[in-house]
Structure formats: structure tokens, C-alpha cells
Amino acid sequence: MRDRGSITVEAAICLPFFIIAVISFVFLIKVYFAHEIIHNAITGACDEMSVYSIIYYSTNAEELVGGLEKFCNSEKVSNALENTGLLQYIREFGKDATDYVRAQAVLVPITKILVREHLGNSSDKADLRLKNLNIPDGLEGIDFTHSRMLADGRSIDVVAEYKLELPFLSQVLPDIKITQTASACIWAGEDGVNSLKGDSEDNEQCVWNLENIKRGREIRRLQGANLPFNFPVVSKYENGTAASIKSLNLDEIYYHNTINLQNKLKGYITKLQEFNGGKSGSVTIDGSQIYRKELILVVPETDITSAQLQTLNKCIDIAREKGISLKIVKAYGKQNNTKNGVDNGKDN
Template sequence: MIKNRNKGSLTVEASIVLVIFIFGFISVLSLCKFAMTQIIIQHSINQVAREMSQYSYITNKLGFNRDVTEKNQVINNTDELISEAVKFITVIQDEEKNVSQIDLSYEDEKLDSFDNAIGVFEKYEDAAKTIKKSYENIDASALSMIGQAEEYFKDPNAVLRGFLLVAKNEIADYAISKFIASPMSKLMVEKYIETESLSADKRLKKLGVINGVDGLNFDLSTLFCDGKTINITVIYSMKLDIPLFPKKDFVYKLNASTLGWQSNLGENELIVNDNKDSGKSFINIWDYGGERTTNEFINIIKNERSLATVRIPVGLDFYDNNKSIYTYVHSMNTEMKSYCENGELKLNTIKNKAKHYCNKALEDIKKIDSVVMTDGIKYPSSSKNIKCKVIIVIQKSALVKSEDIQKIVEQIKKELKADSLDIEFYYSDGIVEVNN
């Protein structure tokens, strides 16, 4: 190289090629991240659509429509929620017109006399009153809608069950699409995106989704707009952030669509025993979900152990006055993704949830002055030798080792500093016979 007077020529060429290679490699990695994000979100909305479809299947499997009183109550609750939402939009539109008609021009105003100044002041004072009134109207309508929806949206099963029924009553497609499908989808999709170490929001931001979970727009989604179809549509943006390249945002639109199971099921269909000659029908109370499942297990435990149920305070399930034992019952569907992933139980999640239940029970007992039983008998709360018991019902199929359960119980007692706390894990498959 020295003899040919080409000193460093190969080094320069290698440096140029290396830089090009590095930028090319970074570009490929960015494209891979875009593709991976698309796969994650697509999988998540597929699972949401599937879960919604399963809810509709469960609704019919459990013969929900047979209970006319409950059916009418759910329809009324859902109708009220939609009505509040539609009223809210109507109020916004009306107040927008009122505010837009306000004349705030000042070019022609003259302040050459006291009377003119007073007139101008009154004009703007009236405008301020109009704007203030519009704000109050919108705020009142919003609070009314939020109050109606706050409890309703806590249980996805209840929401979907309600809309399965009202879909047959020709509830407006617009209302369902705008006020139910969008928040419902965002509510359910997070659990399919999050990992044990990252929340859904942090994971999406790390992947480059603008605004994380808040950047997922489900406004085009619809639930049972034609009485049978579940359509989940999400729109989101991602940043192209490569050095020396112009920064650009890319918009993606993904869709998952499926049929609600209710379109092909009879209203009174139940889980039928394999032995058709027995004439017996069964339901799985795990399929109810939420508080209803827990209440069913409370009745089962009550009958099995001849326990006395409590009317007041709400939340306390059983009370033994002779032994001063306060008993609380909770349920964990360990087949749900929040407790189980890839066939393996999340023991830490189960432990944290159980600890939450136990801590709440201990705190509630401190506030109890008296206990009123279901039969009307009232007992004053004892301050001596009080015992707290928490029964946690889990799936019978959950493969939890006895030593793991014992470890969870010991950890909870140690962390809560409650040696006298009694924690029982009650196993049940949830299958009960229905009396025809």
C-alpha cells in the first residue's frame, strides 16, 4: 500500500461500508419492531374479540334469558346508560350552537361615553354567563353519564350481557359503537399486552407506539350492531426514529371480527349431562364471573358447613358469635389470563390478590360495631379474641401444590403481621345441578 502510494485507502472504504451497514441494520431492526408491535396488538384484539364472543356464549349457555325479571333489569340499566350517553352528546351539540352564536366582536364598539362603556360591559358579561351556563350544563350531563357508567363498566361480563339483550331490542348502532365498543375494547385489551415486568402502557411506549395505551383508538369498533357481529378496530401511530433519517409517524389500522355465539343458540340451552337418560342439567358458576360467582359459592359453603350469613355489614359473609369468627369469601378464576399463562399459574399474582383480600378483611373488622344476621339477630362486636377467616375459592383444576399454598399463606401472615389470621383455599369445579 505504501509503495503504491495508497495509504489508508482500504481503511476509508471499510469505514464507509461499516457506517452504511450499521444504519441499514438499525433500519431493519426498526422495521422488525414495527412488525412485532403489529403482531402483539393484532393478537390482543383477536383475544378481546374471542373473549367477547365467549361472554355471549356463556350468556346463552346459562339460560340468562329465562329469568324475565333479571333480563328486564339488565335491559333497563343498559338503556339508561345509552340514554345518558346520547343526552351528553346532544347537550354538547346544543351548547356548542349557543356559544357559537355569541357576538364577541369589538371593532365597532365605542367607549366615548359612560353609557357606551356600560353597554359593552353588559354585552361581555352576558356572554360570560352564557358560556358559564353551557359549561355547567355539559358538566352536569357528563357527571350523570359517568355516574351511570362507573359501576356498569366494572364487570365486562355484565356490560356484554346487557348489550346482547338490547341488541335484540334494536338499540341504536351509533350509541353502541361510540359509547360502549370503544371503552370496552380498551378496558379488555390491556391484559393481553402487559407482561409480568411491564404494564401495557410502558410496553407499548417502549415499542414506539405514540402515547402508549392512550394512543390506541377504538372509535371504529362496534358490538352487535347487526345483532350478531363483534368488530374490534384499533388505529395507532408509531414513530420512525432513526439517526440522520427524517422523523416520521406511521399510522396503522388493525381489525378483528367474529360472530357472537348467541345468534345460533337457543334461549333456554344449558350444559347437559353426558348421560342423557338422567334428565339432569348442569351449569358452571365460574362462567358467571365477578360478584355473582362469589355469591353462588357463598351459598354452597353456607349449606355445606351450616354457617350463619350476615346482612350487615355488607362484605362480611359469615359470623360465629360464640367463637367471634368473622368470615369473608372471595373467588379467583385461576383459568383467567391474569392468573395463568401458557398453562402455568402465576403464584405471585395469586398471593398478592389473596393478600389484598386478607388486608381488607382485617381493616373492615376494625370498623365493625355490630353484626346483624340474615335472620335479624343483632350482635355487638367483641373486642376480645376476634378471629378473622378468609376463604378463597379457586378452580379445582388449578395445579397448585399444597406446599405452594402453605408458602403463600405463611408469607401473607408474615407480611400482614397477623398470626391469628386463618386463610383457606377452597377448591371447586363450579359445576352445579339445575332444578328444571
């Protein structure tokens, strides 16, 4: 009987330690699973963002809005961009290589969106999966605020910090804090983002040497456009005046033909006349807010032929009849090597 009692006492003493050992082993497995699952999620998000981040640095601020909207209109992040207020951040901050705040404003919310999708396609599924791994607050329990964009001029670094609860011992022992990092290089040439900066600075000095679309964006910026690039028809709205900013290189052979020139300008005038408000993201202009319409046509500082001048004056009169003020602005030098003979009648 004494032996049996001794065995019972020993079992009673050893059993709690055995249970603790089993629980600890299970918890270590969960730690490993949590680490791998989150690592795969942040790595996938990081890789995906690195592909699109070149849009940020190779384009103007207005193009960034359009680029991010296209990216975020996918099923993954269709409504999340508006919900996180990213568009407001993007419009408020200027585009510059030192613009760390804007990078953070974009990086952290999109990181959350993409990590969530890699975890479970929806917030509820992602939260449930993370809570099953003993992360108390689910997705909200992961902190991405220490993530970095271009800290070295080349990379996106997604930093995820979270805590794991110890099962049955959360009231006694503190949570385990874990930090994981995933990095991916942005494709931006051999010199990184700085090389793109240099190109932008050079292009500013010879705006008429740029291709039509890039030239149009740059001239919009130089003329003070304050609306997103993809806002319909108008580029600037101020004190009740809706202004459309356009540029034409009158040195192009295509515009030596006054019929082509007149048709192009009449098209601009008609679009502006028919404009009665529009919306892009969170920016809305209602027709009742428009008291005056203005068409700003920027042309190079070069000689205008008499035929072109007559056509421009005729279009000024046509615009006036439609309640539009057409202003011709000669600015920003002229093209070094005119592409003679090229039909260049595309919008810009």
C-alpha cells in the first residue's frame, strides 16, 4: 500500500510539470507558426508594393494619385483606400524625395490592407486566424508604424511588431513581444530613387523636349494645377473659376495646318463648355460652384506664323461666345529638335 501511495504522490507531483511541458511545447509550435504565417504575409505585401512604388518616384504628384487609384481599385483594396483617407494624404503632401511623411502615410495603411489579404481575404478571417495564434487583438494587434520607405534610397522595409499571449498564464507572465522585418528593393535603376530625381530636374529645364503626356503634366504643375491629374476636364479650381490647362507645341508640322490647330482648340473649348462639375476620389466640384471658366493654352516661346495667329484669335472669339476665357501663354522656352513631319495631335 505504501508503494502504491508513493507512486500516486509522485504522479501527482510530476503531472503538473508534464502538463506545463506539453503546453510549452504546443506554444512554441504556435510561435513558429505565427512567425512563418506573418513572415509570408509581410513578405508578400512588401514584394507587391515594391512593384508599384516606382509609380511614386517616376511621376508627378497628380500621376501618383491616378497610379495608386488604379492599383487600389483591384479587388484587394477597392474600398480601403477611401476608408484609410490615403487620397487626402496624397493630395496634401507634395512629391519630393525628402517627403518621408507622405511615404509613411501611404506605406502603413497599404501594408495593413495587403497583409490582411495575405492572411485571409477579409478582416474577420485575418483576425480569427491571428487570434487562434494567440495574438490578442488580431490584425489590430500588429504594429506597422516602424516600417520604412527608402531609408537607404532603394528599399521598402515592412516592420511588424506584435505580442503573443502565453496560454493559461497570461495573468501571471507577460506577453512575448516579437518583431519581424521584410524588405524588398524598389526598381529604380542603378542609382536608386535619386537617379529619378535627377531626370525630373533636367526635364524641368527643357519641358518642350518631353513627350506630350509628360510635358502636359509638367506644365500643369508649373501653371499651378491643384486638382488630381485624372480629374475630368479641369486642372485648377480657385474662387469659383474652373480652369483647364493645355499645352500645344506650335512648332510641330501638325499644327502648321490651321485646320488641325482649330479643331484641337475647339475640342478643348467644347469639353470645357460642357463641364458641369466632376469628382475624383474625395475631391468634388459641383456645377453650382462654377462661376467662370478659363482655358489656359501654353505654347513655346517661338515665332507664331500669321496663319496660326489668326486661328488663335478666332478661337479666342469662339471661346468668348461660349462663356470661356481663352488665354494664350508663351512660356518655358522652346523645343531643341522639332519633330518635323510627325502627326502629334494627341491630347496632353
